[in-house]
Amino acid sequence: MKITKDLYQGSLALLTDFYQLTMAYAYWKSGKAEEEAVFNLFFRKNPFQGGYTLAAGLDYVIDYCKNFKFDTEDLAYLSSMKNTDGSPTFENDFLDYLKEMEFSCDLEAVEEGTVVFPHMPLVKVKGPLLQCQLLETPLLNILNFQTLIATKAARISYAAQGDSVLEFGLRRAQGIDGALAASRASYIGGTSSTSNVMAGKLFGIPVSGTHAHSWIMSFSSELEAFKAYADAFPEKCIFLVDTYDTINGVKNAIEVGKLLREKGKEMVGIRIDSGDLAYYSTIARAMMDEAGFPNAKIVASNDLDEHIITSLKIQEASIDIWGVGTKLVTAYDQPALGAVYKLSAVKNREGEWEPKVKVSQQSIKINIPGIHQTVRYSKNGKAIADMIYLDGKALDDGQYTIIDPVDPTKRKKINTLDLDKEFLLKPIFRKGKVIYVSPDIHHIKKNAQRNLGQFDKAHKRFVNPHIYPVGLEESLYDLRTELVFKMKDYERE
Numbered sequence: 220m221k222i223t224k225d226l227y228q229g230s231l232a233l234l235t236d237f238y239q240l241t242m243a244y245a246y247w248k249s250g251k252a253e254e255e256a257v258f259n260l261f262f263r264k265n266p267f268q269g270g271y272t273l274a275a276g277l278d279y280v281i282d283y284c285k286n287f288k289f290d291t292e293d294l295a296y297l298s299s300m301k302n303t304d305g306s307p308t309f310e311n312d313f314l315d316y317l318k319e320m321e322f323s324c325d326l327e328a329v330e331e332g333t334v335v336f337p338h339m340p341l342v343k344v345k346g347p348l349l350q351c352q353l354l355e356t357p358l359l360n361i362l363n364f365q366t367l368i369a370t371k372a373a374r375i376s377y378a379a380q381g382d383s384v385l386e387f388g389l390r391r392a393q394g395i396d397g398a399l400a401a402s403r404a405s406y407i408g409g410t411s412s413t414s415n416v417m418a419g420k421l422f423g424i425p426v427s428g429t430h431a432h433s434w435i436m437s438f439s440s441e442l443e444a445f446k447a448y449a450d451a452f453p454e455k456c457i458f459l460v461d462t463y464d465t466i467n468g469v470k471n472a473i474e475v476g477k478l479l480r481e482k483g484k485e486m487v488g489i490r491i492d493s494g495d496l497a498y499y500s501t502i503a504r505a506m507m508d509e510a511g512f513p514n515a516k517i518v519a520s521n522d523l524d525e526h527i528i529t530s531l532k533i534q535e536a537s538i539d540i541w542g543v544g545t546k547l548v549t550a551y552d553q554p555a556l557g558a559v560y561k562l563s564a565v566k567n568r569e570g571e572w573e574p575k576v577k578v579s580q581q582s583i584k585i586n587i588p589g590i591h592q593t594v595r596y597s598k599n600g601k602a603i604a605d606m607i608y609l610d611g612k613a614l615d616d617g618q619y620t621i622i623d624p625v626d627p628t629k630r631k632k633i634n635t636l637d638l639d640k641e642f643l644l645k646p647i648f649r650k651g652k653v654i655y656v657s658p659d660i661h662h663i664k665k666n667a668q669r670n671l672g673q674f675d676k677a678h679k680r681f682v683n684p685h686i687y688p689v690g691l692e693e694s695l696y697d698l699r700t701e702l703v704f705k706m707k708d709y710e711r712e
């Protein structure tokens with residue numbers, strides 16, 4: 220994928236918060252730029268009060284890191300920045316350092332389409348402190364949004380119970396890149412196509428659509444409009460029936476469907492975009508069945524989300540295909556995932572890794588120190604529990620206790636003897652070089668389906684979902700507790 224080149228025509232190195240650059244300068248000035256560090260990217264709460272989250276956006280991260288280079292124009296801009304007293308913000312020697320800098324980090328990440336949970340790292344970056352620091356903002360920008368939208372799409376698709384969901388979000392999305400990234404993430408999460416033609420071209424997502432009310436309104440009658448559309452697209456007719464009177468619209472669609480049939484073509488269906496969707500879809504279904512069009516599909520749209528779709532399913536609405544825009548691509552009820560990127564270890568002068576912890580009044584905000592891996596235990600394809608542990612620790616099969624990172628009274632014992640295990644963090648970059656082959660978007664989508672299939676419906680329900688067990692392996696838990704107490708004592712002294 221070449222999103223950076225196609226969309227921005229240049230470097231994205233300045234797509235970061237200013238404070239990342241001032242810290243980078245200060246790291247460089249104090250001789251710490253090349254000290255080795257580890258940062259983890261994780262979130263603290265599943266979005267939409269749900270029971271899971273679906274990871275997406277890694278391909279953008281890979282592209283960002285591959286192109287992580289300050290170009291001449293970036294450096295010229297930085298060199299023009301001034302302090303309040305008029306002196307340059309950044310010394311020339313520092314800008315030369317940035318000019319020569321090559322991305323050299325190790326990066327591990329969960330693959331796109333993986334079901335993930337609070338506190339587990341989605342990305343782990345190990346490398347020179349200055350580089351790791353600069354990646355904080357862009358990585359969060361990319362992964363927070365795409366992961367959020369993929370999760371929303373998974374929820375909407377779950378509510379649709381296997382029916383196709385068409386993503387119609389472009390006109391209401393958060394700008395150009397918001398729309399493109401949302402179409403991509405939605406497809407990964409479960410939608411079957413997008414109306415956004417550019418997303419189709421850039422990402423290889425199927426593109427589909429019907430027509431608008433303006434088409435009908437531009438003719439002197441609805442019937443005439445349907446006929447003209449059928450002439451232009453005899454293979455692809457989905458007639459929008461609610462411009463004037465929905466029931467009459469269905470009658471007109473049937474009439475044009477019969478004309479098409481005389482020419483050996485079948486109308487694909489109708490779309491209803493207003494009114495009581497259960498009521499009108501049920502009447503439309505009966506009318507089309509009666510008229511000999513039992514295979515004609517009914518598409519519904521109009522401010523749909525997972526909750527309205529669930530309600531329409533309960534009402535036994537005769538809807539086959541769901542067109543969803545605004546509430547999907549804007550993640551309407553929760554506009555940000557809230558993932559964070561935290562330092563978790565630094566290498567000391569003796570070359571040993573020192574775990575780092577940030578102490579907080581709120582236990583949910585205390586990070587997990589050290590360098591981690593997450594293992595997912597499953598049996599017969601069903602996920603049982605995830606354990607976050609210190610990377611490198613030998614995981615012999617046997618009894619483990621996993622401890623909730625926020626509430627240590629919540630513990631679960633697992634015997635891993637007969638369980639399958641999957642290590643969720645996969646190597647992506649080694650010393651700045653990509654060693655991961657990105658699957659194409661259709662494989663990512665399949666991976667999402669496989670992942671979602673590992674989890675029970677109790678974790679997927681929208682109201683009070685059952686909490687999937689994710690915990691710290693005991694020695695990691697002990698390390699964290701010990702460090703928190705140590706830091707508190709240290710601060711007190």
Ligand SMILES: Nc1ncnc2c1ncn2[C@@H]1O[C@H](COP(=O)(O)OP(=O)(O)OP(=O)(O)O)[C@@H](O)[C@H]1O
Pocket residue numbers: 492493494495496497498520521522523527530531534
């Ligand atoms: N049977 C139904 N059960 C639950 N929600 C529904 C049902 N039918 C429609 N809705 C939803 O109700 C919301 C508002 O629909 P409503 O009929 O009030 O206005 P509208 O159809 O948008 O009106 P307009 O004609 O201005 O487009 C939409 O989000 C729609 O998806």
Ligand SMILES: O=P(O)(O)OC[C@H]1O[C@H](OP(=O)(O)OP(=O)(O)O)[C@H](O)[C@@H]1O
Pocket residue numbers: 387388390391431492520521522523542543544545546
């Ligand atoms: O409702 P969404 O989930 O965002 O789906 C996209 C909406 O966009 C179109 O409406 P349009 O822009 O013509 O506006 P209107 O139908 O609300 O008048 C379409 O008819 C859908 O209603």
Ligand SMILES: O=C(O)c1cccnc1
Pocket residue numbers: 387388414427428429430431520542544
């Ligand atoms: O193709 C459609 O029906 C469509 C596309 C965008 C927005 N609303 C509907």
